[in-house]
Ligand code: ADP
Protein backbone atom coordinates (compact mmCIF):
# COMPACT_ATOMS: atom_id res chain seq x y z
CA UNK A 1 0.00 0.00 0.00
CA UNK A 2 1.12 3.50 -0.79
CA UNK A 3 1.56 5.45 2.42
CA UNK A 4 2.58 8.71 0.77
CA UNK A 5 0.17 11.63 0.86
CA UNK A 6 -1.60 12.28 -2.39
CA UNK A 7 -1.29 15.36 -4.59
CA UNK A 8 -3.55 16.38 -7.44
CA UNK A 9 -3.44 19.38 -9.72
CA UNK A 10 -4.25 20.42 -13.25
CA UNK A 11 -3.40 23.12 -15.77
CA UNK A 12 -5.53 24.26 -18.70
CA UNK A 13 -4.01 23.89 -22.18
CA UNK A 14 -4.76 27.48 -23.10
CA UNK A 15 -1.40 28.70 -24.40
CA UNK A 16 2.30 28.65 -23.72
CA UNK A 17 3.20 28.66 -20.03
CA UNK A 18 4.90 31.66 -18.50
CA UNK A 19 7.21 32.18 -15.58
CA UNK A 20 4.21 32.77 -13.28
CA UNK A 21 2.62 29.41 -14.19
CA UNK A 22 5.95 27.70 -13.70
CA UNK A 23 6.80 29.18 -10.31
CA UNK A 24 3.22 29.31 -9.04
CA UNK A 25 2.12 25.85 -10.05
CA UNK A 26 4.16 23.63 -12.36
CA UNK A 27 7.46 23.63 -10.46
CA UNK A 28 5.71 22.66 -7.28
CA UNK A 29 4.45 19.50 -8.94
CA UNK A 30 8.02 18.45 -9.64
CA UNK A 31 9.24 19.32 -6.14
CA UNK A 32 6.33 17.65 -4.39
CA UNK A 33 6.27 14.56 -6.62
CA UNK A 34 9.23 13.21 -4.64
CA UNK A 35 7.25 13.05 -1.43
CA UNK A 36 3.69 12.58 -2.76
CA UNK A 37 1.75 10.12 -4.84
CA UNK A 38 0.98 12.55 -7.64
CA UNK A 39 -1.81 12.98 -10.16
CA UNK A 40 -1.31 15.83 -12.63
CA UNK A 41 -3.70 16.40 -15.48
CA UNK A 42 -4.47 18.53 -18.48
CA UNK A 43 -7.74 20.36 -17.90
CA UNK A 44 -8.87 20.32 -21.52
CA UNK A 45 -12.62 20.48 -20.77
CA UNK A 46 -11.97 23.59 -18.72
CA UNK A 47 -10.01 25.05 -21.65
CA UNK A 48 -12.95 24.28 -23.96
CA UNK A 49 -14.75 27.21 -22.37
CA UNK A 50 -12.47 29.52 -24.32
CA UNK A 51 -10.92 27.42 -27.11
CA UNK A 52 -13.33 26.41 -29.85
CA UNK A 53 -10.81 25.31 -32.44
CA UNK A 54 -9.91 21.61 -32.69
CA UNK A 55 -6.40 22.01 -34.07
CA UNK A 56 -5.52 24.60 -31.47
CA UNK A 57 -6.84 22.34 -28.70
CA UNK A 58 -4.79 19.41 -30.01
CA UNK A 59 -1.63 21.45 -30.36
CA UNK A 60 -1.98 23.09 -26.94
CA UNK A 61 -2.47 19.69 -25.35
CA UNK A 62 0.66 18.24 -26.97
CA UNK A 63 2.59 21.35 -25.98
CA UNK A 64 1.50 21.15 -22.38
CA UNK A 65 2.50 17.49 -22.01
CA UNK A 66 5.91 18.30 -23.45
CA UNK A 67 6.16 21.21 -21.01
CA UNK A 68 5.37 18.95 -18.07
CA UNK A 69 7.96 16.40 -19.17
CA UNK A 70 10.57 19.08 -19.88
CA UNK A 71 10.29 20.67 -16.43
CA UNK A 72 11.07 17.27 -14.94
CA UNK A 73 7.82 15.43 -14.27
CA UNK A 74 8.60 11.74 -14.62
CA UNK A 75 5.61 9.80 -15.99
CA UNK A 76 6.84 6.71 -14.16
CA UNK A 77 6.37 8.51 -10.85
CA UNK A 78 3.53 10.88 -11.65
CA UNK A 79 0.20 9.90 -13.16
CA UNK A 80 -0.06 12.32 -16.09
CA UNK A 81 -3.42 12.30 -17.82
CA UNK A 82 -6.03 14.22 -19.75
CA UNK A 83 -9.30 15.23 -18.12
CA UNK A 84 -11.38 14.39 -21.21
CA UNK A 85 -10.02 10.80 -21.20
CA UNK A 86 -12.03 10.07 -18.06
CA UNK A 87 -15.78 10.51 -18.35
CA UNK A 88 -15.98 10.35 -14.55
CA UNK A 89 -15.00 14.03 -14.29
CA UNK A 90 -17.99 15.37 -16.21
CA UNK A 91 -20.25 12.71 -14.76
CA UNK A 92 -19.47 13.70 -11.19
CA UNK A 93 -19.75 17.38 -12.14
CA UNK A 94 -23.33 16.71 -13.20
CA UNK A 95 -24.15 15.07 -9.89
CA UNK A 96 -22.74 18.10 -8.06
CA UNK A 97 -24.81 20.42 -10.28
CA UNK A 98 -27.98 18.86 -8.98
CA UNK A 99 -27.50 20.17 -5.45
CA UNK A 100 -25.50 23.33 -6.16
CA UNK A 101 -27.43 26.59 -6.29
CA UNK A 102 -27.00 29.42 -8.75
CA UNK A 103 -26.45 32.12 -6.09
CA UNK A 104 -23.63 30.02 -4.67
CA UNK A 105 -21.89 29.85 -8.06
CA UNK A 106 -22.51 33.55 -8.60
CA UNK A 107 -20.12 34.28 -5.76
CA UNK A 108 -17.15 32.89 -7.71
CA UNK A 109 -14.47 35.52 -8.44
CA UNK A 110 -14.16 34.39 -12.05
CA UNK A 111 -17.90 34.82 -12.57
CA UNK A 112 -17.96 38.21 -10.85
CA UNK A 113 -15.02 39.44 -12.92
CA UNK A 114 -16.69 38.35 -16.15
CA UNK A 115 -19.89 40.05 -15.08
CA UNK A 116 -18.07 43.26 -14.15
CA UNK A 117 -16.63 43.29 -17.67
CA UNK A 118 -20.12 42.75 -19.09
CA UNK A 119 -19.00 39.56 -20.72
CA UNK A 120 -21.67 37.11 -21.86
CA UNK A 121 -20.58 34.18 -19.78
CA UNK A 122 -21.17 30.62 -21.03
CA UNK A 123 -22.71 27.93 -18.84
CA UNK A 124 -19.41 26.01 -18.78
CA UNK A 125 -17.60 28.96 -17.27
CA UNK A 126 -20.39 29.51 -14.77
CA UNK A 127 -20.11 25.86 -13.76
CA UNK A 128 -16.30 25.87 -13.75
CA UNK A 129 -16.05 25.41 -9.97
CA UNK A 130 -18.17 22.25 -10.10
CA UNK A 131 -16.08 20.57 -12.79
CA UNK A 132 -13.01 21.52 -10.80
CA UNK A 133 -14.58 20.10 -7.64
CA UNK A 134 -15.17 16.84 -9.48
CA UNK A 135 -11.56 16.83 -10.78
CA UNK A 136 -10.29 17.14 -7.25
CA UNK A 137 -12.69 15.02 -5.20
CA UNK A 138 -12.56 11.95 -7.46
CA UNK A 139 -8.92 11.40 -6.47
CA UNK A 140 -9.17 12.24 -2.75
CA UNK A 141 -5.94 14.27 -2.68
CA UNK A 142 -4.40 15.54 0.54
CA UNK A 143 -3.06 18.64 -1.20
CA UNK A 144 -3.87 20.63 -4.32
CA UNK A 145 -0.90 22.84 -5.30
CA UNK A 146 -2.12 25.94 -7.16
CA UNK A 147 -1.43 29.65 -7.41
CA UNK A 148 -3.25 32.01 -5.04
CA UNK A 149 -5.87 32.85 -7.69
CA UNK A 150 -7.19 29.29 -7.49
CA UNK A 151 -7.72 29.23 -3.73
CA UNK A 152 -11.42 29.97 -3.98
CA UNK A 153 -11.89 27.08 -6.39
CA UNK A 154 -10.36 24.65 -3.91
CA UNK A 155 -12.70 26.08 -1.28
CA UNK A 156 -15.61 25.29 -3.61
CA UNK A 157 -14.38 21.72 -3.75
CA UNK A 158 -14.26 21.53 0.05
CA UNK A 159 -17.77 22.95 0.38
CA UNK A 160 -19.08 20.59 -2.25
CA UNK A 161 -17.52 17.60 -0.54
CA UNK A 162 -19.17 18.65 2.73
CA UNK A 163 -22.57 19.12 1.08
CA UNK A 164 -22.40 15.72 -0.60
CA UNK A 165 -21.27 14.06 2.62
CA UNK A 166 -24.18 15.64 4.51
CA UNK A 167 -26.73 14.61 1.91
CA UNK A 168 -25.52 11.09 1.15
CA UNK A 169 -23.13 10.05 3.92
CA UNK A 170 -19.38 10.27 4.29
CA UNK A 171 -17.85 9.88 0.83
CA UNK A 172 -15.34 12.61 0.02
CA UNK A 173 -12.21 13.77 1.78
CA UNK A 174 -11.81 17.55 2.17
CA UNK A 175 -8.82 18.79 0.12
CA UNK A 176 -6.35 21.51 1.17
CA UNK A 177 -4.92 24.07 -1.22
CA UNK A 178 -1.12 24.26 -1.17
CA UNK A 179 0.04 27.81 -1.81
CA UNK A 180 3.56 28.70 -0.61
CA UNK A 181 3.49 32.34 0.47
CA UNK A 182 6.55 33.55 -1.39
CA UNK A 183 5.26 32.40 -4.77
CA UNK A 184 1.58 33.12 -4.32
CA UNK A 185 1.49 35.81 -7.00
CA UNK A 186 4.30 36.37 -9.47
CA UNK A 187 4.08 39.84 -11.01
CA UNK A 188 4.10 40.33 -14.78
CA UNK A 189 6.13 42.92 -16.67
CA UNK A 190 3.51 45.58 -15.87
CA UNK A 191 3.43 44.75 -12.15
CA UNK A 192 -0.05 43.15 -12.21
CA UNK A 193 -0.33 39.37 -11.70
CA UNK A 194 1.47 37.69 -14.60
CA UNK A 195 -1.27 36.19 -16.75
CA UNK A 196 -1.89 35.03 -20.31
CA UNK A 197 -4.97 37.24 -20.26
CA UNK A 198 -3.05 40.43 -19.45
CA UNK A 199 -0.36 40.25 -22.12
CA UNK A 200 2.32 40.84 -19.50
CA UNK A 201 4.13 37.52 -19.44
CA UNK A 202 7.68 36.27 -19.68
CA UNK A 203 7.15 33.02 -21.62
CA UNK A 204 8.97 30.03 -20.17
CA UNK A 205 10.11 28.12 -23.26
CA UNK A 206 10.55 31.05 -25.63
CA UNK A 207 13.78 31.87 -27.47
CA UNK A 208 16.43 33.92 -25.71
CA UNK A 209 15.56 37.15 -27.52
CA UNK A 210 11.88 36.89 -26.60
CA UNK A 211 12.76 36.29 -22.94
CA UNK A 212 15.20 39.21 -23.00
CA UNK A 213 12.76 41.56 -24.69
CA UNK A 214 10.00 40.74 -22.19
CA UNK A 215 12.38 41.15 -19.26
CA UNK A 216 13.68 44.50 -20.51
CA UNK A 217 10.07 45.73 -20.71
CA UNK A 218 9.42 45.32 -16.96
CA UNK A 219 7.88 48.52 -15.66
CA UNK A 220 9.74 50.42 -12.91
CA UNK A 221 9.59 53.83 -11.26
CA UNK A 222 11.86 56.54 -12.62
CA UNK A 223 14.64 56.48 -10.00
CA UNK A 224 18.12 56.92 -11.46
CA UNK A 225 21.14 54.64 -11.07
CA UNK A 226 22.40 56.42 -7.97
CA UNK A 227 19.11 56.72 -6.14
CA UNK A 228 18.66 54.26 -3.27
CA UNK A 229 15.81 51.88 -4.10
CA UNK A 230 13.50 49.70 -2.06
CA UNK A 231 13.88 46.21 -3.60
CA UNK A 232 10.54 45.12 -2.15
CA UNK A 233 8.78 47.67 -4.34
CA UNK A 234 10.53 46.62 -7.54
CA UNK A 235 8.99 44.25 -10.11
CA UNK A 236 12.44 43.22 -11.34
CA UNK A 237 13.58 42.31 -7.85
CA UNK A 238 10.44 40.22 -7.32
CA UNK A 239 11.74 37.94 -10.09
CA UNK A 240 15.37 38.08 -8.94
CA UNK A 241 14.08 36.36 -5.80
CA UNK A 242 13.41 33.28 -7.88
CA UNK A 243 16.06 33.40 -10.58
CA UNK A 244 19.04 35.10 -8.90
CA UNK A 245 19.12 33.30 -5.57
CA UNK A 246 22.94 33.01 -5.49
CA UNK A 247 23.46 36.76 -5.83
CA UNK A 248 20.29 38.04 -4.23
CA UNK A 249 21.90 39.62 -1.18
CA UNK A 250 24.45 41.44 -3.34
CA UNK A 251 21.71 42.78 -5.63
CA UNK A 252 19.60 43.79 -2.64
CA UNK A 253 22.53 45.67 -1.11
CA UNK A 254 23.18 47.52 -4.36
CA UNK A 255 19.49 48.48 -4.60
CA UNK A 256 19.54 49.93 -1.11
CA UNK A 257 22.85 51.73 -1.63
CA UNK A 258 21.78 53.31 -4.91
CA UNK A 259 24.43 51.44 -6.81
CA UNK A 260 22.50 49.66 -9.54
CA UNK A 261 20.28 50.94 -12.36
CA UNK A 262 17.15 49.22 -13.57
CA UNK A 263 18.76 48.47 -16.93
CA UNK A 264 21.58 46.47 -15.36
CA UNK A 265 19.16 44.78 -12.98
CA UNK A 266 16.98 43.70 -15.91
CA UNK A 267 19.96 42.48 -17.94
CA UNK A 268 21.15 40.33 -15.08
CA UNK A 269 17.67 38.96 -14.56
CA UNK A 270 17.30 38.14 -18.27
CA UNK A 271 20.68 36.34 -18.23
CA UNK A 272 19.61 34.29 -15.23
CA UNK A 273 16.23 33.37 -16.68
CA UNK A 274 17.84 32.30 -19.94
CA UNK A 275 20.44 30.26 -18.06
CA UNK A 276 17.70 28.60 -16.04
CA UNK A 277 15.47 27.84 -19.00
CA UNK A 278 18.10 26.61 -21.48
CA UNK A 279 18.43 22.97 -20.29
CA UNK A 280 14.65 22.54 -20.01
CA UNK A 281 14.19 24.02 -23.46
CA UNK A 282 16.77 21.64 -24.92
CA UNK A 283 15.17 18.64 -23.26
CA UNK A 284 11.78 19.74 -24.58
CA UNK A 285 13.11 19.93 -28.09
CA UNK A 286 14.55 16.39 -27.81
CA UNK A 287 11.30 15.00 -26.38
CA UNK A 288 9.25 16.58 -29.14
CA UNK A 289 11.11 14.38 -31.65
CA UNK A 290 10.25 11.11 -29.87
CA UNK A 291 7.60 9.36 -31.90
CA UNK A 292 4.65 8.00 -29.93
CA UNK A 293 5.81 9.50 -26.64
CA UNK A 294 2.72 11.60 -25.95
CA UNK A 295 0.30 8.77 -26.76
CA UNK A 296 2.25 6.41 -24.51
CA UNK A 297 2.36 8.82 -21.57
CA UNK A 298 -1.33 9.69 -21.84
CA UNK A 299 -2.40 6.07 -22.39
CA UNK A 300 -0.61 4.87 -19.28
CA UNK A 301 -1.81 7.87 -17.29
CA UNK A 302 -5.40 7.29 -18.33
CA UNK A 303 -5.28 3.71 -17.15
CA UNK A 304 -3.86 4.52 -13.73
CA UNK A 305 -6.21 7.46 -13.20
CA UNK A 306 -9.15 5.33 -14.27
CA UNK A 307 -8.53 2.77 -11.55
CA UNK A 308 -8.96 5.47 -8.91
CA UNK A 309 -11.71 7.53 -10.57
CA UNK A 310 -13.95 4.62 -11.54
CA UNK A 311 -13.85 3.10 -8.05
CA UNK A 312 -14.87 6.43 -6.51
CA UNK A 313 -17.61 6.86 -9.08
CA UNK A 314 -19.06 3.42 -8.26
CA UNK A 315 -19.20 4.43 -4.61
CA UNK A 316 -20.90 7.73 -5.51
CA UNK A 317 -23.48 6.03 -7.73
CA UNK A 318 -24.40 3.64 -4.94
CA UNK A 319 -24.68 6.49 -2.47
CA UNK A 320 -27.06 8.48 -4.69
CA UNK A 321 -29.09 5.40 -5.55
CA UNK A 322 -28.62 5.01 -9.29
CA UNK A 323 -27.11 1.55 -8.87
P1 ADP B 1 -3.14 32.52 -16.62
O1 ADP B 1 -3.58 33.53 -15.59
O2 ADP B 1 -1.88 32.91 -17.26
O3 ADP B 1 -4.23 32.17 -17.62
P2 ADP B 1 -3.78 29.97 -15.50
O4 ADP B 1 -5.07 30.51 -14.99
O5 ADP B 1 -3.79 29.03 -16.66
O6 ADP B 1 -2.81 31.20 -15.82
O7 ADP B 1 -3.00 29.30 -14.29
C1 ADP B 1 -2.31 28.06 -14.30
C2 ADP B 1 -1.69 27.84 -12.93
O8 ADP B 1 -0.63 28.79 -12.73
C3 ADP B 1 -2.66 28.06 -11.76
O9 ADP B 1 -2.36 27.14 -10.71
C4 ADP B 1 -2.38 29.45 -11.31
O10 ADP B 1 -2.70 29.65 -9.96
C5 ADP B 1 -0.87 29.56 -11.56
N1 ADP B 1 -0.51 30.95 -11.88
C6 ADP B 1 -0.88 31.66 -12.97
N2 ADP B 1 -0.38 32.90 -12.95
C7 ADP B 1 0.33 32.99 -11.79
C8 ADP B 1 1.10 34.03 -11.18
N3 ADP B 1 1.24 35.22 -11.76
N4 ADP B 1 1.67 33.78 -9.99
C9 ADP B 1 1.54 32.57 -9.39
N5 ADP B 1 0.85 31.54 -9.92
C10 ADP B 1 0.25 31.73 -11.10
Ligand code: TRP
Pocket residue numbers: 008009010011012043046131132135136144146150153
Ligand atom coordinates in the same frame (compact mmCIF):
# COMPACT_ATOMS: atom_id res chain seq x y z
N1 TRP C 1 -8.60 26.04 -12.59
C1 TRP C 1 -7.21 25.66 -12.70
C2 TRP C 1 -6.45 26.83 -13.37
O1 TRP C 1 -7.04 27.70 -13.94
C3 TRP C 1 -7.04 24.42 -13.51
C4 TRP C 1 -7.71 23.25 -12.88
C5 TRP C 1 -8.81 22.58 -13.32
C6 TRP C 1 -7.31 22.60 -11.65
N2 TRP C 1 -9.13 21.58 -12.48
C7 TRP C 1 -8.24 21.56 -11.44
C8 TRP C 1 -6.29 22.84 -10.74
C9 TRP C 1 -8.16 20.74 -10.31
C10 TRP C 1 -6.19 22.02 -9.61
C11 TRP C 1 -7.13 20.99 -9.40
O2 TRP C 1 -5.26 26.83 -13.32
